[in-house]
Amino acid sequence: xxxxxxxxxxxxxxxxxxxxxxxxxxxxxxxxxxxxxxxxxxxxxxxxxxxxxxxxxxxxxxxxxxxxxxxxxxxxxxxxxxxxxxxxxxxxxxxxxxxxxxxxxxxxxxxxxxxxxxxxxxxxxxxxxxxxxxxxxxxxxxxxxxxxxxxxxxxxxxxxxxxxxxxxxxxxxxxxxxxxxxxxxxxxxxxxxxxxxxxxxxxxxxxxxxxxxxxxxxxxxxxxxxxxxxxxxxxxxxxxxxxxxxxxxxxxxxxxxxxxxxxxxxxxxxxxxxxxxxxxxxxxxxxxxxxxxxxxxxxxxxxxxxxxxxxxxxxxxxxxxxxxxxxxxxxxxxxxxxxxxxxxxxxxxxxxxxxxxxxxxxxxxxxxxxxxxxxxxxxxxxxxxxx
Amino acid sequence: xxxxxxxxxxxxxxxxxxxxxxxxxxxxxxxxxxxxxxxxxxxxxxxxxxxxxxxxxxxxxxxxxxxxxxxxxxxxxxxxxxxxxxxxxxxxxxxxxxxxxxxxxxxxxxxxxxxxxxxxxxxxxxxxxxxxxxxxxxxxxxxxxxxxxxxxxxxxxxxxxxxxxxxxxxxxxxxxxxxxxxxxxxxxxxxxxxxxxxxxxxxxxxxxxxxxxxxxxxxxxxxxxxxxxxxxxxxxxxxxxxxxxxxxxxxxxxxxxxxxxxxxxxxxxxxxxxxxxxxxxxxxxxxxxxxxxxxxxxxxxxxxxxxxxxxx
Ligand SMILES: Nc1ncnc2c1ncn2[C@@H]1O[C@H](COP(=O)(O)OP(=O)(O)O)[C@@H](O)[C@H]1O
Ligand SMILES: [Mg+2]
Numbered sequence: 001x002x003x004x005x006x007x008x009x010x011x012x013x014x015x016x017x018x019x020x021x022x023x024x025x026x027x028x029x030x031x032x033x034x035x036x037x038x039x040x041x042x043x044x045x046x047x048x049x050x051x052x053x054x055x056x057x058x059x060x061x062x063x064x065x066x067x068x069x070x071x072x073x074x075x076x077x078x079x080x081x082x083x084x085x086x087x088x089x090x091x092x093x094x095x096x097x098x099x100x101x102x103x104x105x106x107x108x109x110x111x112x113x114x115x116x117x118x119x120x121x122x123x124x125x126x127x128x129x130x131x132x133x134x135x136x137x138x139x140x141x142x143x144x145x146x147x148x149x150x151x152x153x154x155x156x157x158x159x160x161x162x163x164x165x166x167x168x169x170x171x172x173x174x175x176x177x178x179x180x181x182x183x184x185x186x187x188x189x190x191x192x193x194x195x196x197x198x199x200x201x202x203x204x205x206x207x208x209x210x211x212x213x214x215x216x217x218x219x220x221x222x223x224x225x226x227x228x229x230x231x232x233x234x235x236x237x238x239x240x241x242x243x244x245x246x247x248x249x250x251x252x253x254x255x256x257x258x259x260x261x262x263x264x265x266x267x268x269x270x271x272x273x274x275x276x277x278x279x280x281x282x283x284x285x286x287x288x289x290x291x292x293x294x295x296x297x298x299x300x301x302x303x304x305x306x307x308x309x310x311x312x313x314x315x316x317x318x319x320x321x322x323x324x325x326x327x328x329x330x331x332x333x334x335x336x337x338x339x340x341x342x343x344x345x346x347x348x349x350x351x352x353x354x355x356x357x358x359x360x361x362x363x364x365x366x367x368x369x370x371x372x373x374x375x376x377x378x379x380x381x382x383x384x385x386x387x
Numbered sequence: 388x389x390x391x392x393x394x395x396x397x398x399x400x401x402x403x404x405x406x407x408x409x410x411x412x413x414x415x416x417x418x419x420x421x422x423x424x425x426x427x428x429x430x431x432x433x434x435x436x437x438x439x440x441x442x443x444x445x446x447x448x449x450x451x452x453x454x455x456x457x458x459x460x461x462x463x464x465x466x467x468x469x470x471x472x473x474x475x476x477x478x479x480x481x482x483x484x485x486x487x488x489x490x491x492x493x494x495x496x497x498x499x500x501x502x503x504x505x506x507x508x509x510x511x512x513x514x515x516x517x518x519x520x521x522x523x524x525x526x527x528x529x530x531x532x533x534x535x536x537x538x539x540x541x542x543x544x545x546x547x548x549x550x551x552x553x554x555x556x557x558x559x560x561x562x563x564x565x566x567x568x569x570x571x572x573x574x575x576x577x578x579x580x581x582x583x584x585x586x587x588x589x590x591x592x593x594x595x596x597x598x599x600x601x602x603x604x605x606x607x608x609x610x611x612x613x614x615x616x617x618x619x620x621x622x623x624x625x626x627x628x629x630x631x632x633x634x635x636x637x638x639x640x641x642x643x644x645x646x647x648x649x650x651x652x653x654x655x656x657x658x659x660x661x662x663x664x665x666x667x668x669x670x671x672x673x674x675x676x677x678x679x680x681x682x683x684x685x686x687x688x689x690x691x692x693x694x695x696x697x698x699x
Contacts, residue, residue, distance in 0.1 A: 229464045
């Protein structure tokens with residue numbers, strides 16, 4: 001353990017001695033904080049919705065959306081709406097036909113078509129739409145039940161409004177499609193995007209740790225360490241621990257910064273912290289595998305960026321996993337990002353605690369438990385190579 | 388006395404190349420053992436196996452009786468390695484470098500601090516201990532490199548060409564400290580391609596080429612292999628025959644021959660005999676114009692064994 005700590009401590013000391021690293025630890029994450037905050041923070045990101053149709057139901061939906069904080073435009077055809085969305089001038093459209101209106105009035109189940117793009121902004125808009133549609137549906141259910149009890153429609157509506165003003169709002173989708181709405185339910189400000197970006201960034205930044213191991217090998221220090229009473233596992237664990245501390249500092253800094261400055265909701269801090277720790281451990285271990293496998297710092301940084309981006313995309317850090325086809329989703333399970341994504345989703349969307357993300361934490365821990373010894377084995381093999 | 392290091396039939400191949408091919412030798416406590424050979428002879432590969440960095444393909448190296456190898460973590464405590472290439476962090480100070488490697492050896496404060504100070508003294512870096520290693524001269528870096536190997540007072544110190552690329556002054560300082568260390572009872576394995584260093588430092592020397600030990604022994608034993616001997620040539624005038632007769636009586640002188648202006652002696656140990664030889668010749672009324680001493684050296688031994696020069 002002393003050896004591991006000595007190597008980690010020396011790695012950190014050398015890291016901090018290089019002033020240019022300060023940019024990556026303290027300044028760059030701050031830029032990312034601002035970026036995430038503007039995108040996903042409490043204030044920004046007003047959704048732009050189109051309501052197609054002119055009926056009573058359409059009016060109610062539009063008012064509901066406006067109340068929900070969206071900018072609403074009315075009218076036009078479905079095709080117009082699709083084009084507007086495709087051009088990025090709106091995020092989602094709700095299509096209300098005359099038939100829908102009639103069915104709604106009669107108290108029958110209604111399915112409204114929602115057109116949305118695939119940007120994260122569109123997903124947020126879709127979320128707002130589904131929440132509002134749920135509200136509209138609930139209101140109607142209430143009014144209809146009052147009418148059914150023999151109260152005249154006008155009085156029923158007035159009575160309902162008084163109650164609704166004090167009563168709890170139920171934000172559950174009863175209209176529109178399916179699993180997506182359910183998956184994103186509770187994600188009011190779409191905090192998921194921030195989680196995706198933290199994983200992406202922390203993983204990329206950790207891969208830079210490969211360079212530090214390669215440098216130690218090139219300096220001959222690693223050989224010398226191993227000529228002492230130190231195992232390759234200890235060397236790899238020490239180098240990884242140093243990089244882990246850097247990565248965790250960066251990640252925690254971004255989480256705290258976006259939460260404090262922009263009100264991004266990260267859920268239970270203990271659970272989020274645990275996921276971040278587990279994810280940083282995998283990232284640092286991957287760096288050690290690269291650091292033992294590759295012999296050139298330049299190659300390592302190139303490979304690091306490439307692998308970092310591909311793995312992030314595959315793991316749901318660019319496009320949400322919910323939009324993945326099944327077979328791609330299966331492949332994506334090899335990435336740590338996938339499991340971190342699921343864990344953060346559990347924590348931020350469904351209010352999960354550490355207990356709820358134990359499976360994901362377990363998978364991430366298992367990945368570390370495989371990658372670190374692999375790194376050690378590769379490091380041992382690298383000693384027989386001329387550098 | 389039990390050997391501190393015993394190598395038994397070490398073989399290490401890289402692909403088709405046998406970098407080390409059936410190498411056996413032992414080193415006792417207090418003994419300095421030299422591996423003398425040109426670049427590519429297999430010195431570093433041998434040392435990598437002795438220091439537990441490489442597994443031999445065949446054979447075994449034992450340190451204080453225990454087999455050494457990458458997995459023999461505890462045995463490595465007894466070894467101090469000074470690698471051929473500098474193995475220090477340039478962005479740490481000399482003191483920080485020493486303390487770091489000391490901690491890896493399991494040393495703790497305050498013992499560690501005291502020992503770091505001692506070693507700084509030995510390698511003459513007390514004044515510069517707080518400067519970053521990258522600001523050191525080449526010789527200072529080399530000394531720091533050696534200091535790290537000494538920290539934990541190993542039973543076996545392994546030095547791989549520690550003077551390569553060093554100015555003559557630093558080289559002398561390094562050689563002196565190695566001499567002092569073996570005086571303290573440390574077993575030293577010293578590789579070099581400089582025959583003067585091997586001659587000066589080593590109690591026994593092995594000549595290595597193409598991965599094989601070509602010969603092993605004390606310096607004198609190796610020199611005897613060539614069949615050459617020390618020679619003293621006295622150039623001058625006077626009664627050279629009388630001078631030659633007088634010189635024949637000196638002990639240590641083997642044969643004496645003379646021509647018109649030179650008396651040639653073959654002797655056992657030229658350096659110690661020069662003074663008596665000169666005074667004897669002068670007493671026999673020879674007036675000397677020049678004295679030339681020549682002795683076979685390890686260079687000639689290497690040439691004799693391999694048919695090539697040591698430095699190519
Ligand atoms: N890691 C390696 N891979 C392949 N060949 C090597 C490796 N290390 C050394 N060699 C080869 O083995 C031979 C001995 O090298 P080395 O032990 O470094 O010699 P020396 O230290 O005496 O100069 C050389 O021919 C060298 O090219
Ligand atoms: Mg060498």
